[in-house]
Amino acid sequence: AQTVTQSQPEMSVQEAETVTLSCTYDTSENNYYLFWYKQPPSRQMILVIRQEAYKQQNATENRFSVNFQKAAKSFSLKISDSQLGDTAMYFCAFMKPQYNNNDMRFGAGTRLTVKP
């Protein structure tokens, strides 16, 4: 079974600074997908960034980038130039591609607060 671990329940960062959220996972699969989802207060989860395990290049989306270390089974999220709107719960998730089913396994989440 796949497990996802986020070891930082809460983090804070000053506006405009950089913060890194940690995620590790455990799997015996070779092909899989990893995700970071953001859940602002009282809002739904939205996809921030995704990484395919077969791609060596780290995914980037504007101010968001990942450090994907497949051998170490680590998938950290870096947020550059943090903004107040980045305040949210961040979930790391794992998905094993399966026909007709792509259920996701989530970590416990990291609550990020961006301070002005």
Added chain:
Amino acid sequence: EPEVTQTPSHQVTQMGQEVILRCVPISNHLYFYWYRQILGQKVEFLVSFYNNEISEKSEIFDDQFSVERPDGSNFTLKIRSTKLEDSAMYFCASKASAASTDTQYFGPGTRLTVL
């Protein structure tokens, strides 16, 4: 941008009562999911649904749970006889196709409180 919607946002019920949580997936999506998050714990997969049948379910999804797509728009989760430990946030998600590259879109969740 299309969104997954869920109703109600908060449901309070007595132990032993039946509850139905409702979700309206994005209109052209074909794959549907329910997840739950007990307060302070991780989001857990419950069930996936495609072509009017369950594709996969977790060990959490026992006989007390059922899902249905009663019409072309709604996707419901029923808990037949609620227990205290069913108190959680329940998230619905939908996806356009079976392609692993497709994104799952999540609803805002329904907070279920069982008293």
